[in-house]
Amino acid sequence: MIKIIEPKFTEQEAKILSDIVLSGHITRGPWTKKFSEAFAEFLGVKTIYTVCSGTTALYVILKALNVEAKHVIVPALSFMATIDTVILAGGIPVVVDVDEYYTMDPNQLEEAVKKYNPICIIPVHLYGGMSDMDAIMDIANRYNIYVLEDAAQAHGASFKGKMAGAIGHVGAFSFYASKNVPMGEGGAISSSDESILKAVNALIDFGDSPALNVRITEFQAALGFLGLQKLDQLNAIRIKNAEYYNKHLSDELIKPKQRENSHHVYHLYTLRHKNRDHIIESLKKENIDARVYYTYTLAGLRNALHLPLDNANRYINEFFSIPVHPYLAKEELEKIVSVINSSL
Numbered sequence: 001m002i003k004i005i006e007p008k009f010t011e012q013e014a015k016i017l018s019d020i021v022l023s024g025h026i027t028r029g030p031w032t033k034k035f036s037e038a039f040a041e042f043l044g045v046k047t048i049y050t051v052c053s054g055t056t057a058l059y060v061i062l063k064a065l066n067v068e069a070k071h072v073i074v075p076a077l078s079f080m081a082t083i084d085t086v087i088l089a090g091g092i093p094v095v096v097d098v099d100e101y102y103t104m105d106p107n108q109l110e111e112a113v114k115k116y117n118p119i120c121i122i123p124v125h126l127y128g129g130m131s132d133m134d135a136i137m138d139i140a141n142r143y144n145i146y147v148l149e150d151a152a153q154a155h156g157a158s159f160k161g162k163m164a165g166a167i168g169h170v171g172a173f174s175f176y177a178s179k180n181v182p183m184g185e186g187g188a189i190s191s192s193d194e195s196i197l198k199a200v201n202a203l204i205d206f207g208d209s210p211a212l213n214v215r216i217t218e219f220q221a222a223l224g225f226l227g228l229q230k231l232d233q234l235n236a237i238r239i240k241n242a243e244y245y246n247k248h249l250s251d252e253l254i255k256p257k258q259r260e261n262s263h264h265v266y267h268l269y270t271l272r273h274k275n276r277d278h279i280i281e282s283l284k285k286e287n288i289d290a291r292v293y294y295t296y297t298l299a300g301l302r303n304a305l306h307l308p309l310d311n312a313n314r315y316i317n318e319f320f321s322i323p324v325h326p327y328l329a330k331e332e333l334e335k336i337v338s339v340i341n342s343s344l
């Protein structure tokens with residue numbers, strides 16, 4: 001089976017995890033500190049707080065921003081955690097459409113901002129591609145709204161030279177097993193905003209106020225640290241694989257577009273075609289994994305307030321993602337292209 005996502009580790013990681021076990025220092029240790037500092041430097045932010053998942057990162061940030069009973073704008077396409085954490089934190093989600101890059105449409109965003117006066121906007125850098133952060137930050141600054149970047153799929157992506165997760169007021173990352181930096185489970189909160197950092201810290205550090213235990217273990221932190229060292233190199237292979245598909249797949253398919261002045265890291269390579277179910281069937285017959293991210297809009301999923309979602313409602317019936325991970329062999333890429341082109 002050619003898997004859609006395949007994290008791979010080496011003897012180097014195995015040796016370090018074994019050393020951690022034998023040291024007995026399995027949580028709250030030097031690896032967590034090392035990883036947080038390295039990731040903060042990589043992004044160019046003041047502080048990284050590690051947490052146990054991307055969902056936890058989003059939830060803690062939304063609690064810290066005090067979104068209760070206030071509107072929060074999310075794009076129509078994302079993993080469900082993006083909207084569920086808004087609801088769990090007591091906020092009222094408002095869903096806006098996506099543009100041709102599959103990220104939040106800034107024109108609709110401004111309409112929604114005027115109508116709902118939100119406290120927070122959550123752009124999602126879907127599939128590793130950047131949202132239009134110039135337009136989003138411009139609206140947020142004019143209306144005085146927090147921007148929380150959901151960068152769970154965008155480790156190493158950037159917009160005009162600034163890293164995903166370091167452009168808005170605060171960012172959320174996931175290190176789930178399938179992500180570009182895999183820890184198994186894990187998450188991070190990135191920010192340079194002192195007041196947000198203080199409010200987040202109060203929620204995750206037991207002390208003066210009620211808090212949650214969201215810690216990661218040293219095993220996770222070590223995998224994160226080592227994954228970060230390899231990230232640029234592995235992202236470069238993802239990009240090369242995507243370029244191969246762009247060149248060799250039939251132009252009958254709608255291929256992913258890269259926003260100008262941005263660096264796409266192809267967490268997923270997602271195509272569109274009206275007969276996608278037939279294409280997925282053909283791939284499955286040849287033992288090639290292909291999946292639909294996502295079969296729903298967040299508005300449909302949680303019956304949320306929304307603006308017209310013409311693009312997203314069309315895209316969810318056309319999307320399919322194919323393997324683009326950095327461990328694909330040349331023959332596997334060739335096989336995927338040949339199966340897809342001959343299924344059309």
Ligand SMILES: Cc1ncc(COP(=O)(O)O)c(C=O)c1O
Pocket residue numbers: 053054055056078079081082124150152153173174175176186187
């Ligand atoms: C866009 C997005 N946001 C949030 C999450 C949640 O992250 P986690 O699975 O680590 O809780 C994910 C992960 O799947 C994601 O893709």
